[in-house]
Amino acid sequence: MTQRFSFSLDATDGKARTGVISTPRGEIRTPAFMPVGTAATVKAMMPESVAATGADILLGNTYHLMLRPGADRVERLGGLHRFMNWAGPILTDSGGFQVMSLAELRRLTEEGVTFRSHVDGSRHMLSPESSMEIQKKLGSDIVMCFDECPALPAEHKRIADSMRLSMRWAQRSRDAFGDRPGHALFGIQQGGDVEELRGESAEALKAIEFDGYAIGGLAVGEGQEVMFKVLDYAPGMLPIDKPRYLMGVGKPDDIVGAVKRGVDMMDCVLPSRSGRTGQVWTRRGQVNIKNARHADDPRPLDESCRCPACSNYSRAYLHHVFRSGEIISSMLLTWHNLHYYQELMGEMRAAIAEGTFDAFEDRFHALRAEGDIEPI
Ligand SMILES: [Zn+2]
Numbered sequence: 429m430t431q432r433f434s435f436s437l438d439a440t441d442g443k444a445r446t447g448v449i450s451t452p453r454g455e456i457r458t459p460a461f462m463p464v465g466t467a468a469t470v471k472a473m474m475p476e477s478v479a480a481t482g483a484d485i486l487l488g489n490t491y492h493l494m495l496r497p498g499a500d501r502v503e504r505l506g507g508l509h510r511f512m513n514w515a516g517p518i519l520t521d522s523g524g525f526q527v528m529s530l531a532e533l534r535r536l537t538e539e540g541v542t543f544r545s546h547v548d549g550s551r552h553m554l555s556p557e558s559s560m561e562i563q564k565k566l567g568s569d570i571v572m573c574f575d576e577c578p579a580l581p582a583e584h585k586r587i588a589d590s591m592r593l594s595m596r597w598a599q600r601s602r603d604a605f606g607d608r609p610g611h612a613l614f615g616i617q618q619g620g621d622v623e624e625l626r627g628e629s630a631e632a633l634k635a636i637e638f639d640g641y642a643i644g645g646l647a648v649g650e651g652q653e654v655m656f657k658v659l660d661y662a663p664g665m666l667p668i669d670k671p672r673y674l675m676g677v678g679k680p681d682d683i684v685g686a687v688k689r690g691v692d693m694m695d696c697v698l699p700s701r702s703g704r705t706g707q708v709w710t711r712r713g714q715v716n717i718k719n720a721r722h723a724d725d726p727r728p729l730d731e732s733c734r735c736p737a738c739s740n741y742s743r744a745y746l747h748h749v750f751r752s753g754e755i756i757s758s759m760l761l762t763w764h765n766l767h768y769y770q771e772l773m774g775e776m777r778a779a780i781a782e783g784t785f786d787a788f789e790d791r792f793h794a795l796r797a798e799g800d801i802e803p804i
Contacts, residue, residue, distance in 0.1 A: 482770030507567030612639035663690035703762030
């Protein structure tokens, strides 16, 4: 068992990288996709099923967990890993993003954010210090700095002020985190879509020194073109020998584009949330299982997929249970989506190791361009 957190880079192909993050709770193969377990569960999935899809690490949401069931309760019950029965590594966000998007009556000051819970209206305060304390109580393996960011597009001054506040909070997060062997603290680069501000942010974070570096403030409404433009320069501003984590991304083509530009880790609710709304991804793009064209179709979602939904059920069955509102619909479609995402990550890791990422990318886009199989 590795006692310390470490990252080894095994191969690069262009800007794309593959490697391994070692933690006391297990290894994370990169590029890695982290399924989101918002409320101490990846919705509709047993933890062992999430592991069976190939996920090495889960993400937990500090904002949700601090409000319900509460960080003190999770700590008393043995920490988040034991509470939710997930033995592998867990990354928790800082709560900063969600408090700004979900909480009511929030007030932002230099100290932090005061707000009312969207669950029961109770009053709370999140600051760099309290976020570090809550993430410690949860037992998170990878802790994120407390930060703040505007939705894009935004005025230059708003992006600059917010980034500089986040950098002061990054220093306070580092000070409050202290020395915790085996646990990692990641800094978060901000600066919106302004290159010089991204550079200023990266320099501030590197001076503080973190175990890994996230690219924050993207996937906030800017669209893929702007996101890729930022990713053309932002990852290269961060240390080469530390993991780079793009927060809240994304669709399969966003993920491929991000890996191509040097990102090592990603998370998104999309594969699990979409599973519950009847949207699935296959190698040939997006499929809406609600559509009547599937009602008599005996074929699997994706003939090349080995997940339980594709191995044992027809499109007709998946269509039927979705339309009937059966719980198994969410279970099977979520399993398929998470399996597809993890297969995609595995293919990218292999392609980078072999130096064939360009060919992989061409194939990825060519298959999607063909679209879903013809209706029968
Ligand atoms: Zn499948």
